[in-house]
Amino acid sequence: MRAISIALVFAALSACQAATPELRFEWKVVDYVWESPAQREKAITEKQFLPANNLPLGLGRWKNKLFITVPRWKSGVASSLNYVDLDGPSDQPLKAYPSLKDNLVPDRATELPSNSSIISVFRVYVDPCDRLWVMDSGLADIYGIGNQVAGPSLVIFDLNTDQLLHRYFFKVKDMKEDSFFANVVVDVDKNSCDNAFAYVPDLGGYGVVVYSLKQDDSWRVAHHYFHFEPLAGSYKVGGIEFHWTDGVFGLALSEPRENGYRTMFFHAFSSTKEFCVSTELLRNYTHIDKSEAFNDFKLLGDRGERTQASASFYDEKNRVLFYTQVNRDGVGCWNSNKPYTPENNPLLFSDPELFEFPNDLKVDDEGTLWVLSDKLPRFLYKSLDANQGNYRIFSINTSEAIKGTACEA
Template sequence: MRSLHLLIGLAVIITSRAATPELRFAWKQVDYVWETPEQKETAVKDGTFVQATNLPLGLARWKNKLFVTVPRWKNGVASSLNYVDVDGAQDQLLKPYPSLKDNLVPDTAKELPSNSSIISVFRVFVDACDRLWVMDSGLADILGSPNQVAGPSIVVFDLNTDQLLHRYFFKVTDMKEDSFFANIVVDVDKDSCDSAFAYVPDLGGYGVVVYSLKDNDSWRVSHHYFHFEPLSGSFNVSGIEFHWTDGVFSLALSEPRDNGYRTMFFHAFASTKEFCVSTELLRNYSHIDKNEAFHDFKLLGDRGANTQASASFYDTKNHVLFYTQVNRDGVGCWNSNKPYSPETNPLIINDPELYEFPNDLKVDDEDTLWILSDKLPRYMFKSLDANEVNYRIFSINVKDAIAGTACE
């Protein structure tokens, strides 16, 4: 009888473990769909395309397109904004978006060739109005000989027509000397598409830029909580130790609250703490008492040691905040109906080989969680082996991911 109880107990433990994500895409190195073989040959010859420097970093899904960004960390990135077919081959070529011509810009360029040109993108956001929001840093060859081809700008595309809708360049007052913009989230309701707000974290200048589509205007929000934590700036990924001072990096938006505004969850990359603030404050920041508003930013809690996270995304259907766990080779989560503590922030996905530096994640409108891992520290501080798989994208149903965990 005791052994039967033991077996039942084991069965409960086994079935309550979170499901395993499915490997959807995997590359040793990435390449692109070129217009002609000669075009690629020329790009390789003149250094416009150096395959080893092209590292996928950000993602977002819209229908059968899975957008994949390739920032210009080093020279020779052929196309920064791309997509793959969701139902396509695991190692398929990246398709430049909106075209290769718009992306194939020399690292030494002095200006944007056209208004729809894309220089260097880290993360993108698909909104409820079938638009792709792109935060273009405008900076090429970041780790080599940095060249600011154009100022940081928000670029918006209509996904139904693949046409450029709008481009907005940040104002001088939006930026600081060390500003660096690598993320964007969009606050919009599908019934009022023209009233969208974009929130862009400044990881180097420790602020958040708010952009109003309706007013075509932007402003900068400052707060102590946007800074990095001095005791959380050390990372260790796959035996590579490095030290970063990245401030506010990840933003995630809740479902609308009773007053119509959302809660914005945020954290610095070099931090283990999570904070929040109402978007009401962000939208009206220019007209409020800054001293009084200081206390409207709230500390939610601490995830615990080594829980620094790059990206996060809030799933409004299940009220769960998902986030990458770069030091722990996986993904963590928190159910927003619970207190914020290490116990309520479990590591639900983990594998040191498959999830070496999980860099971005998103939940799509079918409630699928997408995760991209890319070995970024090796790329930056050592080198990648072109004979092994370096870049992977996984997917899993949200309910399966959180089943049997504290996030359920």
């Protein structure tokens, strides 16, 4: 009995000493910066802005801007690509990027108003060349009429000028009948910005599309490991049970290896396993023997039960892979120098209220981990209470986050 008491005391002390993320932003309901009150009222009257239907989902940091995406799950999303000022109020309205005009597109539009128009974005990626890569699904009112305004495309902005650099529409052979593109990671060195590769997972069609900026071309990579895991498709978050068959979604890139290529860590959303493959294979996929390349995709291991992850990001400084834990209301990690086992994949922090459905996370160039939670299951299957905080963004230094855990070197 005494041994148990001592163990509980030590556990409590460890919990008290554990670093906790700082709450940086919190919203009950999302609103935007409008050109005038009249413009906002007009948008509400015409149902181009239905506040309750706007849910933040993805994020990315560049200097004093924290980009926040609001996908068009439902009708009435005023702006899908936005940002807030890091030094601004915690509940500040979102600023449309590159402009409100580029985002305020009718749900029933039949084409892009301009080449810089944004329809529906889930994830973004800030690269070391001061560019914002945006994966625009082109699909509006996903849970309603499902209007494909334009085909899926990669949109690249110069963050120093806020100007569109390039837009690339996926080819027909890049897509399958059930394709859905909602994430992007970028493989590039700041000393060779033109030689960039984007890797885009297809969570519905179970593949990865590779895009070369220099070649301005794309190709599709297929593998069994991109599929979902049948026994890991059940979730329970916020008291809501649901079942998803989402395939490959979480992608993360290591530091360059000795041969100059990175390792891409990946997993299906509905899975508890982690895999990896060299970006050398992905870049040269069109020129290699597919049957021989099959075995170059490797299983790293399994995190354990109820460890499905919506997003992951690799911290080069600590060589640690951070990932969300949607079924456990928190964030986990793995030190890439250690075996991939449940013991080496600790839950760093967890709270059923503050971290209810941690949807996205990123590590910025200053070594800060950013986490966004948004109660997505309630939003999709029930409703949110507009009188309480629903959408939150936290930050914490990566070294502090892993201190004293199995992820520390």
